Amino acid sequence: MSEKSLDGRKALVTGGARGIGAAIAQALARSGAAVMIGDILDDVGRDSAGQIARLGVKTGFVHLDVSDDAQWEKATAATIATLGGYDILINNAGIEITSLISEVRAEDARRMCDVNIVGTVLGMKHAFRAMRPGGPAGKGGAVVNIASVAATIAFPSIAVYSGTKSAVDRMTRVGAMEAGKLGFGVRVNCIYPGLIPTDMGMQLAGDIVKIGLAPDVNAAVGSVVEQTPLGKLAEVGDIANAAVFLCSNEARFITGIGLPVDGGMGM
Template identity: 80%
Template structure:
């Protein structure tokens, strides 16, 4: 791909304040896109937007609780007005609450469903409304939903999270079919990241120890690496580069697909 393969594109990245979301936002900016960071972490999100702006990209920040329909409306309107359009949605915001099935709590399941499923569904809804012909942006676009390798393997202690990320996979495919059949001009795909040592990833390693499945975090991480053919954890850049590809013209005939970025763990 060319260095500025996304020149002129405008992207909204949820959960973009840190971790994988921030890395994707920076990679999109490096590829030429203007970036709107959306997150509940206001100070961190504004700092991330400011950092990306130093590379020359047009940026903005909007506070967004992805479970709130009205906040989505405001976030999309802010993206269109601030960036001058809306071509790319990265549905990255998510939560993971570790628990053995025997100890699962209803409130934890509801929280993961609200953020990981409802948040993705609302994001696609408002992206479609803005990007389709006659919408506030109206030039079509690309949506990339962040699922997880957890949607493709049976990893202990994350049954609820796995269920929500499996839902993201199914929703992606149905949304892609609808967008194509109804002429929206929007491609919809998802990524299945493997374990990445972000704050969330390392918290999972610690939680695996707490539920008695590993003696220490290093052993938990080593177990994941052992199950990964490429023999390492993922890096945020691995996920970010895959997201850029799915948003680019090089992926123009790809929709309704799930791309593993997991070092082969989910094969």
């Protein structure tokens, strides 16, 4: 794939302030795309946008709670106005609240559903409306939803999170079918990342210790590594490279798939 395989493209990355989202935003920018960061972490998000600006591409930041339909509408309009178009959505924003099923709190389950499920489908909704013929961007595009290896394995303590990421997988496939059949010119795919030592990933490891499923964080991480054929954790760059590929012309005939980037853990 060429270094500038996304020249002229315009992307919105949700949850782009840090972690996987920030890595994807940087990778898109290095590939030539203009990038808008959407996040609820205003200061960190602006810092991430500032780092992208130093790469010499157009960028910006917009406050975005992905569970709020009105905020999606504003973020989409801001992306088009700031970048001069919109043809890539990275639906990355998500939360994980660890709990054994016997201890799940209804409010935690609802919050994960709001962010991970409702947030993802609202992102597709507004991307489709903007990118389809006659929309304010109107040139088609690519949507990449971030699911999780948790959608493909039975891992204790993350039942609700796993359910929400399974929903992301199903919505991806329905979205791809609708966008194709209706002539929107939008491809829709998702990625299943493995465990990554981001803030969220290490929080999960710590939570596993707290609820008694591992004696310490090293053991918790080690148990994941043992289940991974490649014998190591994923890195944020691994997910970012996959996202760039799925947005590129090299993937122009790929839609409706879930791409595992998990070292074989979910096979």
